[in-house]
Amino acid sequence: MNLQVQAFEPAAGQIPAAISIRNLSKSFSASKTVFSGINIDIAPGSLVALIGANGAGKSTLLRCIPRLIDPDGGEIEVQGQKVLRDARNLRRLRSKIGFVFQKHNLVGRLSSLTNVIHGAQGRGYGVAAWNQAFASSAIRAQALDCLDRVGLAPTAAQRADSLSGGQSQRVAIARALMQQPDIVLADEPAASLDPQAGDEVMQLFVTLMQMEAKTVVFSSHNLTHALQFADRVIAIAGGKIVLDAPSRSLGEAELRGLYG
Amino acid sequence: MAEHALPSRFERPNALTFVLLVGTAALIISSFATSGVSFEKLVRGFPALGRLGAQMFPPSIERLEPVLWSLIQTFQMAIAGTVLGLIISLPLAVLAAPSLSPHPFFVWVTRGIVALFRTVPDLVWAIVFVIAVGLGPAAGVLALMVDTTGFAARFFAEAMEETEKGPREALSALGASRSGIIFSSVIPQAMPSMINTSLFSLEKATRGSVVLGLVGAGGIGIELKVSLEMFDYDQAATIIIAIFLLVLAVERASTWVRNRIL
Numbered sequence: 191m192n193l194q195v196q197a198f199e200p201a202a203g204q205i206p207a208a209i210s211i212r213n214l215s216k217s218f219s220a221s222k223t224v225f226s227g228i229n230i231d232i233a234p235g236s237l238v239a240l241i242g243a244n245g246a247g248k249s250t251l252l253r254c255i256p257r258l259i260d261p262d263g264g265e266i267e268v269q270g271q272k273v274l275r276d277a278r279n280l281r282r283l284r285s286k287i288g289f290v291f292q293k294h295n296l297v298g299r300l301s302s303l304t305n306v307i308h309g310a311q312g313r314g315y316g317v318a319a320w321n322q323a324f325a326s327s328a329i330r331a332q333a334l335d336c337l338d339r340v341g342l343a344p345t346a347a348q349r350a351d352s353l354s355g356g357q358s359q360r361v362a363i364a365r366a367l368m369q370q371p372d373i374v375l376a377d378e379p380a381a382s383l384d385p386q387a388g389d390e391v392m393q394l395f396v397t398l399m400q401m402e403a404k405t406v407v408f409s410s411h412n413l414t415h416a417l418q419f420a421d422r423v424i425a426i427a428g429g430k431i432v433l434d435a436p437s438r439s440l441g442e443a444e445l446r447g448l449y450g
Numbered sequence: 451m452a453e454h455a456l457p458s459r460f461e462r463p464n465a466l467t468f469v470l471l472v473g474t475a476a477l478i479i480s481s482f483a484t485s486g487v488s489f490e491k492l493v494r495g496f497p498a499l500g501r502l503g504a505q506m507f508p509p510s511i512e513r514l515e516p517v518l519w520s521l522i523q524t525f526q527m528a529i530a531g532t533v534l535g536l537i538i539s540l541p542l543a544v545l546a547a548p549s550l551s552p553h554p555f556f557v558w559v560t561r562g563i564v565a566l567f568r569t570v571p572d573l574v575w576a577i578v579f580v581i582a583v584g585l586g587p588a589a590g591v592l593a594l595m596v597d598t599t600g601f602a603a604r605f606f607a608e609a610m611e612e613t614e615k616g617p618r619e620a621l622s623a624l625g626a627s628r629s630g631i632i633f634s635s636v637i638p639q640a641m642p643s644m645i646n647t648s649l650f651s652l653e654k655a656t657r658g659s660v661v662l663g664l665v666g667a668g669g670i671g672i673e674l675k676v677s678l679e680m681f682d683y684d685q686a687a688t689i690i691i692a693i694f695l696l697v698l699a700v701e702r703a704s705t706w707v708r709n710r711i712l
Contacts, residue, residue, distance in 0.1 A: 256623055285625030295620035299638050308634050312625035320633045362620075369624050 206270035207231040208373050208405035209255060214264035216250055224250045225429040228264070232405060234372075237396065239420030239437070240409040243449050246426045248409035249292075252375045255407075256284045269372065285312035288366035288404075290376040290395070294358040298351030302342060302361050305350050306333040309368030336364040340394060356387035363395050367402070374399055376408035380415065388412070392419060413445045506687035513685060517673055521692050524669035525700075527587050527662070528655040531594025535655075536648055538599045543606030544632060550610060552628070560603075567600030572658045576667040587668030594655045594662070602651050609643035610636050645711055649704035656700045660693050 215226035224247040232238055240248045253259040255266055257273055257280060266273040268283050288309075296305045303322045310319035310329055318325050322333070337343045340360040345353060350361060359379060366374055379395055380388030392412075396419040399406045410416050416423050417437050425433035425448050432448065433440075463471065545551050546560040575596045579589035610632075617635040626634065637644070663671020670689060677686040 258619060258623055281625040281627070283625075284623060287623070289620065289623035291616065291620060293616055295614075295616035297617045297635050297638050299641065300634075304634075308621060308626070308630075309624060311621060311627070311630045311634065316627070316630065317633075320630060365620075365624075371624075 207267070208234040208236070208269060209407070210265075210267040210270075211251075211255075212265040212267075214251070214254060214261050214266065216247070216254060216259065216261045223429050225426060226263075228426075228431060230424065230431070230434075232407060234405050235403050236405055236422060237400070237420045238407045238422045238424060239416035240407060240424050240426065241411070241413065241416050241445060241448065242409075242426040244411075247429060248426060249377050251426065252289075252377050252407065252409055255375060256280075256287045256289065258289075281312075285314075285369070286372045288369050288371035288374040290359075290362050290366055290374065290379045290408075292378040292381050294350075294355075294362040296350040296358055296361055296365075298349065300350060301347050302337060302350055302353065302364075303330070303333050303346040305361055306336050306364045306368050309333075309336070309365040309370075312369045312371070333364075333368055336367040337361070339367060339398060340364045354387075355383050356391055359383060359387075359391050360394065363391070363398065367398060371404065373405045373407075376406065378409050378411065381411065389415075413442050416445065417442060502683060505681075505683040508684065509687035509691060510682070510684035511688060513673075514688065517670070517685075517689055517692055520663075520670040520673050521696055523587060524659045524663070524671075525656060525696060527590045527669050528594060528652065528659040528700075531591045531659070532598050532648070532652045532655045534591070534595040535598025536602055536651065538595065539602035539606050542599065542603040543610055546603060546607040547610045549615075550628075550632060550636065564600055564603045564607075567596050568604060569600070572597040573661060573665060576662045576665045580666050585666040585668075590659060590662040590667035590669055593667055594658055597658060598651045598655055601654060602647050605647040606640070606644055609640040609647070612643075613639035642711075646708060649708055653697075653701055653704055657697055660697070 209230070209232040211228055211230040214228040215223070217223040217226075228251065240251065242248050250259055254261045255268070255273070257266075257275065260275065268286060271279075271283060273283050274280065296302075297308075301322060307319050307322050307325050307329060310325075310332070313319075315325075315329060318329060322330055325333070334343055334346055337346055340363050342353075342357060342360055342364065345357065345361075350358060353361065359382075363379075376395065380392045383391055392415050395408075396406070408415075408420070417440060420437050423433065423435060423437050423440055423445070424431060425445070427448055433445075542560050542564060545556045546564060548554070548557050551557045551560070572593050576589060576593035579592040583589050583592065613636050617639070618631050621631045621635050659669050659671075660674075661671050663669040663673065664675050666672065670693060674686060674689045674693075677683070677689060
């Protein structure tokens with residue numbers, strides 16, 4: 191196996207990396223180190239796939255970026271600003287980062303439209319983004335447009351818990367669009383869907399994010415998705431980065447070797 | 451025939467279980483002995499019950515109109531007390547829910563206050579408020595408010611804690627404020643349980659409001675007290691039937707609402 195580890199560090203004078211991770215470490219107990227010494231720079235507008243076996247730390251690493259999980263050590267910078275625990279700074283930085291979860295994490299009792307409107311909370315819309323009933327016409331129209339872009343405008347008034355898994359994940363993508371972030375992190379967005387729905391959701395997700403020139407980092411077990419949609423693949427194993435290379439230089443068989 | 455022996459029907463209790471069983475039995479027996487309840491006493495009481503029943507029927511409708519007005523006032527007290535209690539319960543529940551409260555200190559203090567509200571009986575709160583604000587329905591409303599708060603805040607907090615964490619995490623990840631997360635994710639998810647608790651609170655307050663009049667806190671209780679003290683048992687029967695119908699109507703209505711909404 192010919193594994194390559196080659197950091198994508200921006201040269202001096204260039205635009206700062208969208209995400210810069212320095213010497214990051216995380217362990218859940220003294221005996222269970224998830225990862226340590228992780229260094230990654232992600233260029234603005236790039237599409238990065240994070241792969242690795244179960245328990246390799248992909249989700250933990252993604253969650254560390256907006257500090258949904260606090261790392262034990264190291265530094266994270268988003269667009270040149272340190273991601274610190276301080277609440278005000280953290281909320282401001284989080285508003286620039288969209289997060290699509292493996293399970294859609296919608297509020298089931300609320301309508302699709304309200305769930306999408308929630309995305310505007312990161313843009314400082316407060317009470318107006320709590321529920322579609324309180325939202326201004328402009329916000330409601332924006333949310334409907336986001337739903338339309340994921341092909342679900344007809345479900346605007348439907349309760350989220352009445353949607354299929356694939357539809358729910360698309361509403362979650364619409365919520366991320368509504369947030370208007372610069373960076374989108376996605377934690378195995380297609381993992382809980384059947385293969386066909388998973389392919390459709392990934393295709394839609396990547397196409398929409400590319401149209402908006404977002405920086406995207408997604409984790410996946412699906413090596414085809416990693417090679418098809420990402421322009422860079424990072425693999426984690428044993429708590430370290432074991433591969434960091436452009437996807438065009440990689441083959442599926444090569445990546446499969448990482449899963450033992 | 452099976453080779454293995456059948457297990458015994460009952461397990462032999464260990465020493466601690468045995469002590470607890472004996473202690474519980476002793477407590478039950480001593481409770482009956484102290485309270486002086488006996489089958490003999492009950493039998494001896496039947497003739498007196500019969501006489502009371504005879505004096506109650508037919509119920510008197512002589513003072514039906516004031517009784518009905520008092521009944522309406524009682525229900526209004528229950529509604530006002532419940533609404534005030536529910537309004538106060540909401541912020542207290544947020545502070546009492548460990549995953550939503552800004553600091554564990556608030557959880558500790560709020561839970562203490564809510565426990566105090568819940569453990570002191572509503573009749574005692576009524577006496578306290580009669581002393582504070584004087585005789586009348588205002589004292590009753592305040593007593594019901596405190597009683598409802600003690601009940602609802604606890605169940606609201608539990609309902610909020612039991613909501614799915616995923617939607618909260620999603621909102622937190624996009625930079626939503628604490629209040630945004632509470633009102634957009636936690637409360638909508640907890641709503642069925644909160645409506646249920648609110649309806650039970652109204653039923654509880656309706657039952658509670660009936661007896662508050664006995665200590666001068668307004669409502670139909672004072673009518674009942676006066677009728678019994680004046681030996682107007684036929685009039686007391688009318689009041690008891692009116693109370694029964696009110697409580698039954700509220701219970702039926704709340705069951706209907708519960709089935710329709712939830």
